Structure formats: structure tokens, C-alpha cells
Amino acid sequence: xxxxxxxxxxxxxxFHPITEGIVNMYVCGPTVYNYIHIGNAxxxxxxxxxxxxxxxxxxxxNYVSNFTDVDDKIIKAAKAEGISEKELSTRFEKAFHEDxxxxxxxxxxxxxxxxxxxxxxxxFVKDLVAKGFAYESAGDVYFRARKFPxxxxxAHQSLDDLETGASDRIDDGELARKEDPVDFAVxxxxxxxxxxxxxxxxxxxxxxxxxxxxVMATKYLGNTIDIHGGGQDLAFPHHTNxxxxxxxxxxxxxxxxxxxxxxxxxxxxxxxxxxxxxxxxTVHDIIKEVDPQVLRLMMATTQYRRPIAYxxxxxxxxxxxxxxxxxxxxxxxxxxxxxxxxxxxELDQAVxxxxxxFIEAMDDDFNVANAMSAIADFATVLNVTAEATQVxxxxxxxxxxxxxxxxxxxxxxxxxxxxxxxxxxxELIAERDAAKATKNYQRADxxxxxxxxxxxxxxxxxxGTRWHRE
Ligand SMILES: [Zn+2]
Numbered sequence: 001x002x003x004x005x006x007x008x009x010x011x012x013x014x015f016h017p018i019t020e021g022i023v024n025m026y027v028c029g030p031t032v033y034n035y036i037h038i039g040n041a042x043x044x045x046x047x048x049x050x051x052x053x054x055x056x057x058x059x060x061x062n063y064v065s066n067f068t069d070v071d072d073k074i075i076k077a078a079k080a081e082g083i084s085e086k087e088l089s090t091r092f093e094k095a096f097h098e099d100x101x102x103x104x105x106x107x108x109x110x111x112x113x114x115x116x117x118x119x120x121x122x123x124f125v126k127d128l129v130a131k132g133f134a135y136e137s138a139g140d141v142y143f144r145a146r147k148f149p150x151x152x153x154x155a156h157q158s159l160d161d162l163e164t165g166a167s168d169r170i171d172d173g174e175l176a177r178k179e180d181p182v183d184f185a186v187x188x189x190x191x192x193x194x195x196x197x198x199x200x201x202x203x204x205x206x207x208x209x210x211x212x213x214x215v216m217a218t219k220y221l222g223n224t225i226d227i228h229g230g231g232q233d234l235a236f237p238h239h240t241n242x243x244x245x246x247x248x249x250x251x252x253x254x255x256x257x258x259x260x261x262x263x264x265x266x267x268x269x270x271x272x273x274x275x276x277x278x279x280x281x282t283v284h285d286i287i288k289e290v291d292p293q294v295l296r297l298m299m300a301t302t303q304y305r306r307p308i309a310y311x312x313x314x315x316x317x318x319x320x321x322x323x324x325x326x327x328x329x330x331x332x333x334x335x336x337x338x339x340x341x342x343x344x345x346e347l348d349q350a351v352x353x354x355x356x357x358f359i360e361a362m363d364d365d366f367n368v369a370n371a372m373s374a375i376a377d378f379a380t381v382l383n384v385t386a387e388a389t390q391v392x393x394x395x396x397x398x399x400x401x402x403x404x405x406x407x408x409x410x411x412x413x414x415x416x417x418x419x420x421x422x423x424x425x426x427e428l429i430a431e432r433d434a435a436k437a438t439k440n441y442q443r444a445d446x447x448x449x450x451x452x453x454x455x456x457x458x459x460x461x462x463x464g465t466r467w468h469r470e
Contacts, residue, residue: 002057002363004227005305007235007258008154012365015257017226023054023061026217026255028230028238029111031068032092033077035284036099038310039231039264045296045411046261046304047229048105052409053362064220065108066213067093069115070206075194085196086115099283102292104411110220114212117219118198121207124215124249125186125200133248137177139189139203145182148244154258155236184241186211210241217254218246228255232305235260262307281310293412294319300410301372303365321372322412327459328379329403329414331386332396335463339393347385347395351402354378358406368410375406387462417468425456429465432458 002015017023027047030040047065054061068074069089078088097107114121125141128134134143145151145159152162162182175181185208190197197204217225223246230239239258246254266281286295298318302308354374361370382403385396404414428447435443448458455470 003365004257004259005365007232007260010156013257017059018224018256021059023051023059023227024221024225025051025061025063025227025229026213026221026225027063027065027108027228028213028234029065029067029108030096031071031073032089032096033071033073034092035095035282038266038281038283038286041100041103041105041283041295042264042299042308043229043231043261044100044105045103045299047259049300049368049410050227050229050259050304050366051106052411053366056405056409057359062109062221063106064110064112064217066112066114066216067096068209068212069093069113070196071209075196089113089115095284099287102287103283103296104293104413112216112220114207114216117212117215118207120215120219121187121211122198122200124245125207125211127249128186128245131248133244134186135179136202137179139205140174140177140185141187141202142178142183143186143241143244143248144179145184145244146180148248151182151244152236152240154240154243157236157240184208184210184237186245210238211245213238213242214245214249214254217242218250223250223252223254225255227257227259229259229261232260232262259304261304262302264308264310266310290315291319291322294322296411297322300412301368303368305365321376325375325379325407325412326414328382328386329400330417330466330468331459331461332382332391333400333417334459334461334466335386335391336393336396336400338463339391339396341394342392344385344392344395347381347392347399350381351378351395351399354381355402355406362409371406371410375403378403378406391463425451425467429458429467433465 003012004015005012025047027043030036036044044065047063051061051063067089070085074085074089078085081088093113125134128143129136129141132144133147134141145162152159159182163180174185187200187202188205188208189202190204190206194206197206217228228239228242235258243254283295294315295318298310298314299308301318301321308314354377357374357377358371361367361374364370378399382399385391385399400416407414428451432444432447435441435447451458451467456467457470459466459468
């Protein structure tokens with residue numbers, strides 16, 4: 001039974017989907033005003049891994065994640081470049097796909113844009129006003145936080161604490177327009193400085209940030225969704241306000257499980273990443289230098305709620321692990337060629353045991369660290385099998401498939417090798433084998449080095465020498 005930590009109750013709970021066999025997930029996506037930073041990638045990878053685990057265990061996952069494409073940051077960045085908001089946001093939507101595809105982050109089932117849903121947003125806000133949960137004030141529309149029962153419950157904040165904070169955070173003009181400092185904007189009236197506006201019953205303006213997620217989550221996934229996810233910094237105010245708006249509108253529970261991923265720190269001093277600290281690292285830049293599979297594995301193997309320290313050492317460790325896992329897979333794959341066509345009961349049993357260990361770990365709130373131990377033990381089984389005097393091809397084939405399926409949950413792809421032939425390389429390998437047979441190790445090493453400089457890696461296995469390109 002899968003158990004997930006629900007931020008709402010601060011407890012691990014049994015996971016029960018609303019509809020048997022289906023998981024409806026909504027994950028807050030990035031504001032598309034720049035290349036995504038490593039914190040955005042962490043969130044995307046954390047929830048992609050969770051999605052992949054559901055799919056591994058047979059669920060169909062409807063995964064909705066938005067792009068915020070109207071927001072003060074976009075308006076500011078577009079102005080600085082002298083281009084339209086649309087032009088700027090379209091550029092970084094495209095960049096998002098280019099940067100996340102190499103990390104094996106699956107595309108969302110639906111990737112809605114806030115600006116494509118302005119009419120839906122207006123209808124939603126009209127309903128909140130009609131129900132008395134929201135009010136118009138000088139062209140803005142605000143949500144009456146105090147009217148919503150349990151406001152702040154998700155982030156364990158009391159309205160009185162929030163009131164003190166709210167008065168410090170907002171400017172005097174906005175404070176004067178609100179009935180209460182804790183109220184928040186669902187619609188912002190036009191500002192003479194800002195060109196991007198839409199007509200509404202409250203005059204020209206644009207949506208507040210939080211409203212888009214309430215509108216798009218309920219539109220694509222229904223009034224109650226199974227899982228709502230996002231970075232832990234979103235619990236307040238963003239998710240707190242999403243809950244108030246959605247539940248005021250539908251009268252139903254918005255999300256059954258609230259999952260929040262931890263932060264990323266950059267460098268060894270564990271500083272929280274921020275632009276002001278000068279360690280704002282974009283994925284766009286990282287993947288020019290770091291193998292995206294290594295970055296993916298590094299991030300996917302930290303449990304989603306835990307912080308990740310993005311350091312050189314962590315990347316190096318992930319690179320070593322990735323190499324070890326790939327080598328285990330390739331060695332057994334190569335060995336199968338000379339395998340027997342009978343089943344190996346012991347190997348079948350070992351495959352089952354490691355699969356169960358993997359599932360048990362992931363069922364415990366996606367404990368990827370324990371899941372990695374199961375995978376590492378499984379890799380040892382593959383290595384031992386590859387070295388055995390006799391190998392069962394059918395059992396080893398199943399072992400490879402199960403091993404690859406586990407790695408796929410973590411976003412790492414090891415596919416069967418396409419048979420590559422190169423007579424000149426085969427000739428050198430044959431010459432090296434002959435040199436080794438006559439104990440001419442100097443010549444054998446020379447050949448290995450010669451191949452290495454042309455990007456060919458030579459592996460000595462029980463079934464003979466195999467080579468592959470780096
Ligand atoms: Zn959101």
C-alpha cells in the first residue's frame with residue numbers, strides 16, 4: 001500500500017485515488033520569464049518521478065502543470081527588452097521544453113497557459129463575488145480570507161500571524177483598497193504603466209497569480225483532485241489561496257493530498273539559491289557541461305521532501321553510480337548472447353525479491369534512497385550472473401527488463417544496445433585478446449589506450465571482450 005506524506009495533515013497517509021486506477025495530479029509550473037533554474041528542475045523532477053512510479057504500478061496519470069505567462073516578473077522582463085509579454089513568455093515556454101526533455105521529464109498531459117483562460121478566470125471570480133467571498137475595490141477584486149474557514153491551515157498559519165505579516169508586505173495603496181490586510185487579489189485593475197489588460201466586469205485588468213491554478217486545476221481535473229504538488233515555498237500564500245478560492249467556488253475539497261518538494265542549495269555552503277546571492281543556476285547552462293542523465297539521477301535519488309545540495313561532489317557521485325548501473329546492464333546483456341535457453345529459478349527469485357524491495361521503498365512516501373539500495377543490490381545480481389559459468393538467457397532477459405523499468409522510474413533510460421559493428425575495431429579487439437592470451441600485456445594496454453583515445457571503451461567480461469562508444 002502506497003503511503004504519502006500529506007502537508008495538510010502533517011502525516012503519512014494511505015493513498016486512495018478517487019477513481020480506481022487513475023491519478024489526477026496538478027503541479028504548479030514555472031513563471032516563464034527566464035530559463036528555469038535548478039529549483040524549478042528539482043520540482044519538475046520530483047513530481048515526474050512520482051508520476052512515473054504511479055505509471056510503473058499500473059495507474060493512468062493525468063498530469064496537469066501550468067505555465068504562468070502573465071505576471072509582474074514577465075511584464076518587467078518584457079519591458080526591459082522592449083518586446084511584448086507574449087513574445088517573452090513564448091520564448092521561455094519553448095526553452096522549458098528544450099531544457100527539460102534531456103532530463104527525461106515527461107511532458108504534462110495538459111500544459112495550460114493562464115492567458116488562454118482569462119474568460120474562465122473572469123467567470124470564476126464573478127462566482128466568488130456572487131457568493132460573497134470576493135469584492136471589488138477600485139478596479140481590483142479581493143478575496144475575503146477571513147470568510148473562508150480554516151484559512152492558512154495548510155501552512156499551519158493563524159490569521160492573526162498572517163495579519164501582522166501582511167501589513168508589512170504590501171504597499172499602502174493596496175492596503176487602503178482592502179477591507180482587511182489578509183485579503184488577497186484575485187483580479188488586478190489596470191495600471192497605466194502596464195499595457196497588458198483584458199476587459200472584465202470590474203474594468204480592464206489582469207488576473208492575480210493564485211487564481212489561475214484554481215481555475216485550470218478544476219477545469220482539467222474536476223472539483224476534487226487526488227494530488228496537488230509544488231515547491232514547499234508555495235504552501236503559503238499560493239496553495240493556501242488556491243484552496244480558499246477553489247473550495248469557496250465548488251464547496252468541495254480541492255485536493256486530497258498535498259505534496260511539497262524540498263529546496264535546492266547550491267555549493268558546499270548550503271546557501272539557499274537566490275539571484276541576489278549570485279548562485280542562480282539555470283538548467284540551460286548546467287546541461288552544456290553536465291550530462292543531463294547525471295543531473296537527473298542526482299536529483300531523482302534524493303527523496304522529494306528532502307533538501308538537495310547541488311555540489312560538484314554530488315554530481316560526481318551520481319556519475320559514478322550511473323556508470324556502475326549501466327555497466328551492470330551492458331555486461332549481462334552481452335553475456336546473454338552465449339546463454340542457455342532454460343530458466344534459472346534462483347535468478348527469477350532474486351529478480352522478484354529486488355522488485356519487491358524497490359516497491360516497498362517507493363511505497364513509503366517515494367523513498368528513493370532505499371529504492372536505490374534495492375537497485376544497487378540488483379546490479380550486483382546482474383554482475384554475478386554475467387560472470388557465472390552458465391547463464392539462463394530467458395531469466396537474464398527478464399532481469400534486465402525489470403532493472404531497466406526501475407531505472408526508468410528515476411528517469412534514467414537504459415535501452416537494449418543496438419548492435420554496432422565496426423570491422424576495424426573488432427580487429428583491434430581480436431588482436432588485444434590474442435596479446436592477452438600470450439601474456440603480452442604491454443601490447444594489450446596499448447590497444448586499449450588507442451581505442452580509448454578514439455572514444456571506444458573496452459570492457460573485459462566473463463563472456464569475452466565487449467566494446468562500446470563512450
Ligand atoms: Zn499554482
